[in-house]
Amino acid sequence: MVTLADVARHAGVSASTVSYVLSGKRSISAPTRERIQHSIDALGYRPHAGARALASSRTDVLALMMPLRTGLYVPVTMEIAMAVTTTARSHGYDVLLLTGEEGSEAVRRVEGSAVADAMIVMDVGLDDPRLPCLQEAERPSVLIGLPAETAEAADATGLDSVDLDFGAAGARCVEHLAGLGHTRIAVLGEPPAVYERGTGFAARTLTGLRAAAGAHGVGLLHRPVEGTYAAVAAAVTRVFEERPGTTGLVVQNEAAVEPLLALLRHQGRAVPEDVSVVAICPDQVAVHASVPLTSVSVPAQEMGRLAVERLVARLSGGAPRGTELIPPRLTPRASTGPASASVS
Amino acid sequence: MVTLADVARHAGVSASTVSYVLSGKRSISAPTRERIQHSIDALGYRPHAGARALASSRTDVLALMMPLRTGLYVPVTMEIAMAVTTTARSHGYDVLLLTGEEGSEAVRRVEGSAVADAMIVMDVGLDDPRLPCLQEAERPSVLIGLPAETAEAADATGLDSVDLDFGAAGARCVEHLAGLGHTRIAVLGEPPAVYERGTGFAARTLTGLRAAAGAHGVGLLHRPVEGTYAAVAAAVTRVFEERPGTTGLVVQNEAAVEPLLALLRHQGRAVPEDVSVVAICPDQVAVHASVPLTSVSVPAQEMGRLAVERLVARLSGGAPRGTELIPPRLTPRASTGPASASVS
């Protein structure tokens, strides 16, 4: 194995000089720097991560705690993970993957064993046992998803977090439909388990939906559904029975999208002539659906990227703190149209 | 921070004794061991990962190189990743997540900087630039997916690998349909990009399908498709035009499953009365499809688990090498039935 000492000898300088060339923490004359760089390349030197961690108490590793729970939509999670790792690499960090199963023990392990410099925590619940550990921790962390019902309450926890503004997203959907003249709207939500475990995003969306519905004077019906064809069929059928005049549908459940479209086709309800559909889902899902969907996108990439960038900023001293909500972006596609059409 | 020296002092022993209690590499008298253990708990001591890595040249970290390419089915990838991390943790290892983008540079980094003890590489192509690096590497690695067209050729590379026996899986599908009396079968395959980049599994499946078709005297038509409704509709429509008597369908493209079922429903072809469908996909997809599908499951969990266990075995001296193919398991569900039914 090639060590820093080998490089120093080869270049005829001291070890510290080599170290400083690597870190750039002090100015080195051009000739020696080049000579050292040449030796590094010639010997194929790579700094030993463990040694560096021991001496500098920095690991250049970020820990990513991923959920592994029921009702979670895998592609979004994966996209965030990928965005996290690529962004992290671009800042010189590696990513350590931790599953949610270990819970707060994992937080303590990262902290105690100096395995990572900071951590990103996904899918936090409102009463998540990891939160207290994170608050006490020396190392910085960022949550993806808010640890509270509102941004203010989230700020009050003292923890950093990044998320889509789901409340505004819900409102945006209703506004869009209301603007097209729809007055009766149904919401197909996440599976019941998601609401029950207090993962804020679903609740916040609902709050936004209801507020906007109130403001625009439209009727709103909310139905949590599992992402299976049978469950969607049952829920939608009941909705049309209970509220015959329903012409607008909001879907916040990626797995339910295709089943829903298949069902509507099957029932002979045309989209958007008879029913307008707005989804809250990743763009990819919306674009590739059998009817391209008007949607508020869940910006998975941006969430991952933002989380890393905040962490990197905090690790380098700059310390932007608090809650950051990403404003929703609604893209009109083929699945929504004026309500008047349905009357004809 | 609590160090091993602190624990030693607190327990009134030498540092090495504490170290040996932790590693179990030499026998310690019951009383001292208990005393030390007590000090460890009392002080909340955690060994410093970097220091340990430096002194022992073991990191207790496995690197996982994930693909990030077009046409890959995310849930399977994610399931493997989760199985890898949970299995790894159960053996005392952490998992470092690397994206495929870095390519062979990542392999060298892991090797050179001693970032991980071993690596798991997913989605290897036949002429993957990472393969030579892995062959030269000191540290062991396991591929998920074969680095060659056949198991023998994969063995010849000298690299360890784990995969579903896709050839046998393809054959199993044809046998099942042939056994039900179907004589004209069409295959909806992965997107063209998957075949083009030489990711072995799709090609191996096709080989198995064709061999079995030959052996059973059934006609086989193969169509790569993108996982969109439009693409599936076009492909299937053409199949039925070109080969009117087609009654059996094999799908190896998770994203195409729902579009396919929706289309058949739309065209008035009943499953399985008019058309039998067999899928090669994760059980979860098969079970939750709008028609529960007869399928050969892609055992994502098992693949991840096996990969880790081989690596752990090799790291601890035991060295089972070579290619390991998981035999396919076909589960009959509601989507297949006798061909005679279609005639009536």
Added chain:
DNA sequence: TTGAAAGCGCTAACAG
């Protein structure tokens, strides 16, 4: 059964 001591490879004062 236990201790003492020499590193592992790198960083960061402290000197010049």
Added chain:
DNA sequence: CTGTTAGCGCTTTCAA
């Protein structure tokens, strides 16, 4: 601008 030196916290011979 560069070198000297003392660790970082742990493992592991070598001695007792």
